[in-house]
Each structure stands twice: as C-alpha cells, then as structure tokens.
Amino acid sequence: MKLHQYGSNIFNEFRIKCNECSGLCCVALYFSKYDGFPADKVAGTPCRYLDNHFSCSIHNELHSKNMKGCLAYDCCGAGQIVTRLYGEKNWKSNPCTAQEEFDVFVKTFYLQQISWYVSEVLTLLPAKVLWKEADIYLHELHLLLKSSPQKILDIDIELLRTNINILLNKAWTMVKKQIANSENITKKNDFMGHNFRKAQLNGCNFSSTLLIAANLEGCGLTGCNFLGADMRDANIKNANLSESIFLTQGQINAAIGNLNTRIPKHLIRPTAWR
Numbered sequence: 001m002k003l004h005q006y007g008s009n010i011f012n013e014f015r016i017k018c019n020e021c022s023g024l025c026c027v028a029l030y031f032s033k034y035d036g037f038p039a040d041k042v043a044g045t046p047c048r049y050l051d052n053h054f055s056c057s058i059h060n061e062l063h064s065k066n067m068k069g070c071l072a073y074d075c076c077g078a079g080q081i082v083t084r085l086y087g088e089k090n091w092k093s094n095p096c097t098a099q100e101e102f103d104v105f106v107k108t109f110y111l112q113q114i115s116w117y118v119s120e121v122l123t124l125l126p127a128k129v130l131w132k133e134a135d136i137y138l139h140e141l142h143l144l145l146k147s148s149p150q151k152i153l154d155i156d157i158e159l160l161r162t163n164i165n166i167l168l169n170k171a172w173t174m175v176k177k178q179i180a181n182s183e184n185i186t187k188k189n190d191f192m193g194h195n196f197r198k199a200q201l202n203g204c205n206f207s208s209t210l211l212i213a214a215n216l217e218g219c220g221l222t223g224c225n226f227l228g229a230d231m232r233d234a235n236i237k238n239a240n241l242s243e244s245i246f247l248t249q250g251q252i253n254a255a256i257g258n259l260n261t262r263i264p265k266h267l268i269r270p271t272a273w274r
C-alpha cells in the first residue's frame with residue numbers, strides 16, 4: 001500500500017551539515033556514557049574530542065569505540081541553522097553569548113523536528129485535505145527559523161506542539177482508515193525488549209512508546225505511527241517500514257537494521273547497517 005507521495009525534496013533542509021556547524025551538539029547538550037557517548041558531560045561544556053575546527057577528532061573510530069549515542073544523534077539541521085544565525089560570533093569566539101546560542105540551538109532542534117513532521121503530512125496521500133493547513137504551518141516555521149535568536153527564544157514550544165499534534169493526529173486518523181486489519185495491540189506504552197518477530201503490525205500506533213531493544217525483525221509495519229517512539233537498539237532487520245509514518249532519522253539511526261530493512265524514501269539508511 002502506498003501512503004507517501006514524494007514531490008520536490010522537502011526533506012533536504014533537515015539533512016545535517018556538520019561541516020557548516022560549530023559542533024553545537026557536542027557542546028550544548030548534556031550526555032552520558034551510559035547512552036553511548038564518550039563520558040558523562042554537563043550541558044554547555046565541549047566534549048573532549050571536539051577539535052579546534054569544530055570537528056570530531058575520533059570521527060573514524062566512533063563505530064569501533066561503540067559510541068552509539070554519537071552515531072545516532074541527528075539535529076535535524078538545527079546545528080547549521082544556528083551557526084549561520086550567529087556568524088563569526090560563535091560560542092567559542094564570543095563566550096558571553098554562548099549560553100544563549102545553546103538555548104537557541106535546543107529550541108531550533110525542536111522547531112526543526114516539528115517542521116519535519118509537518119513536512120511528512122505534506123507527503124501523506126490519505127491526508128490530502130490537510131495539505132493546505134500543513135503548508136501554512138510550514139511557511140510560518142520557515143519564517144521563524146530565518147528570523148533572529150530572540151524570536152526563536154520567545155516561541156512557546158509547548159503551545160506550538162499542542163497545535164501541531166492536533167494536525168498530526170488528524171493525519172494519523174486518516175492514514176489508519178486506509179489500513180485494513182488495523183490491530184489495536186498498542187494500548188500499553190512499554191514494549192521494551194518485547195518480541196514481535198515476523199508479526200503483521202500494520203496500522204499499529206506506537207507513538208510515544210518504549211521500543212528499546214524490541215524485536216521487530218521481519219515485521220510488516222505499514223501505516224504504523226512511530227511519533228516519538230524510543231527505538232534505541234530495536235531490531236528492525238528485514239522489517240518493512242517503507243510506509244511507516246512519523247519516523248525520524250534519529251530513530252532510524254538508533255535502531256538496528258540491515259540491507260533488507262525497508263525504510264521510507266525520505267530517510268537515509270545508516271552506514272552501520274551495511
């Protein structure tokens with residue numbers, strides 16, 4: 001079943017461009033060794049492996065060192081947007097605005113994530129009646145992201161999320177209607193380590209569920225809603241997610257797939273799966 005229709009590549013703007021970024025994720029964010037980062041680190045301090053040119057000095061060893069957190073992280077393009085907004089006055093050359101830049105980065109990441117979901121609505125054939133509304137939201141988000149650090153800081157993310165969630169829920173309802181035999185197994189929200197191997201889960205709602213280390217090998221996942229699901233170490237080998245909805249690059253990066261895993265066209269197959 002075909003649920004997505006891709007026109008011009010509206011997802012290009014979300015591809016990370018680390019060479020156009022001042023290493024923001026490696027400085028601004030808190031991270032822990034437990035989650036696959038080099039060490040426990042507080043927000044606002046640079047990772048010890050970030051070099052003077054804002055590059056990761058152990059980039060080629062991230063796989064061999066099992067830095068899963070670093071490999072999976074995806075800022076949805078927020079890093080290069082914020083780096084552009086601050087120009088020469090980045091967190092390193094201008095420490096007095098560093099904290100503000102980190103705060104803008106975090107908010108920009110949320111805005112990019114919201115824009116990603118709205119962009120996906122614009123590809124969903126069953127939700128065609130929502131395309132105009134989605135287009136208006138996207139236009140407003142674009143204007144905001146090109147405005148100024150202060151305007152980004154002033155935005156009420158929770159209010160925006162609430163409004164966008166109404167749109168996403170409407171889209172999801174329309175998708176679900178298209179899926180025959182839609183199972184309703186997903187009343188609970190914790191499937192950590194659960195074995196679904198080879199199950200036909202088409203049309204299931206996994207939004208906001210824990211799928212950490214769940215076994216989804218060989219599963220049919222057409223029309224499944226993965227909005228905000230935690231997919232770290234979920235086994236999606238040989239699974240068909242090509243028409244799953246509201247999946248992000250970060251979720252795919254954090255899961256374990258293989259060359260037979262089918263993913264939506266707007267996502268990139270992680271190199272580790274080869």
Ligand code: SF4
Pocket residue numbers: 016017018019021022023024025026073074075076077078079080
């Ligand atoms: S913030 Fe994004 S663009 Fe910048 S280094 Fe991190 S992943 Fe790359």
Ligand code: SF4
Pocket residue numbers: 025026037038047048049050051055056057058059067070
């Ligand atoms: S190890 Fe590299 S990618 Fe990971 S946080 Fe440190 S500098 Fe960034």
